[in-house]
Amino acid sequence: KNEVEQSPQNLTAQEGEFITINCSYSVGISALHWLQQHPGGGIVSLFMLSSGKKKHGRLIATINIQEKHSSLHITASHPRDSAVYICAYSGGGADGLTFGKGTHLIIQP
Amino acid sequence: DTEVTQTPKHLVMGMTNKKSLKCEQHMGHRAMYWYKQKAKKPPELMFVYSYEKLSINESVPSRFSPECPNSSLLNLHLHALQPEDSALYLCASSQDGLAIGDTQYFGPGTRLTVL
Numbered sequence: 377k378n379e380v381e382q383s384p385q386n387l388t389a390q391e392g393e394f395i396t397i398n399c400s401y402s403v404g405i406s407a408l409h410w411l412q413q414h415p416g417g418g419i420v421s422l423f424m425l426s427s428g429k430k431k432h433g434r435l436i437a438t439i440n441i442q443e444k445h446s447s448l449h450i451t452a453s454h455p456r457d458s459a460v461y462i463c464a465y466s467g468g469g470a471d472g473l474t475f476g477k478g479t480h481l482i483i484q485p
Numbered sequence: 486d487t488e489v490t491q492t493p494k495h496l497v498m499g500m501t502n503k504k505s506l507k508c509e510q511h512m513g514h515r516a517m518y519w520y521k522q523k524a525k526k527p528p529e530l531m532f533v534y535s536y537e538k539l540s541i542n543e544s545v546p547s548r549f550s551p552e553c554p555n556s557s558l559l560n561l562h563l564h565a566l567q568p569e570d571s572a573l574y575l576c577a578s579s580q581d582g583l584a585i586g587d588t589q590y591f592g593p594g595t596r597l598t599v600l
Contacts, residue, residue, distance in 0.1 A: 419575065
């Protein structure tokens with residue numbers, strides 16, 4: 377059983393659309409991470425959340441600790457946002473990340 | 486400098502070869518990680534080093550041998566690998582792993598093919 381569930385697995389949208397990717401987890405965590413992976417492999421950390429909401433440019437991440445749920449939103453989506461978006465959690469300390477299966481996002485012009 | 490570098494970018498090796506993957510960061514981070522990512526799967530944690538000491542080994546076969554010679558450098562020594570070990574090997578680092586959640590910075594990965 378995967379402790380981190382993401383939805384949707386695949387998402388195709390038109391340029392300019394508002395995008396939402398959801399993440400649910402079933403264990404106690406110290407922080408929830410959103411990461412982006414482009415073809416070729418490079419992974420970039422977008423957000424690390426332990427509560428509330430964070431915003432960076434057109435990206436917004438929220439977390440509800442009580443409901444064990446987080447969302448990543450992209451406003452005014454652009455083809456360059458096309459990538460795999462991965463939700464992951466860390467348990468605390470020098471703990472590695474446990475990853476969800478990722479959401480493959482394609483933004484069409 | 487917020488970069489984690491990994492060498493080589495690509496590696497092809499036979500099952501009897503011995504090779505090493507190298508990871509380097511100069512951000513003063515004291516926690517470093519190895520992950521393995523198979524095609525179309527999420528990364529899986531292999532090892533964690535904290536202050537140059539191995540703190541987590543996720544039941545990885547002994548044909549993978551990590552080494553942290555100093556706080557900036559992390560190696561993964563490979564010996565007698567199997568074709569199913571072919572994958573993207575990702576290195577990451579974070580501040581010190583003592584805070585509640587540290588941002589991890591990832592290298593570009595080494596794509597390993599075992600023949």
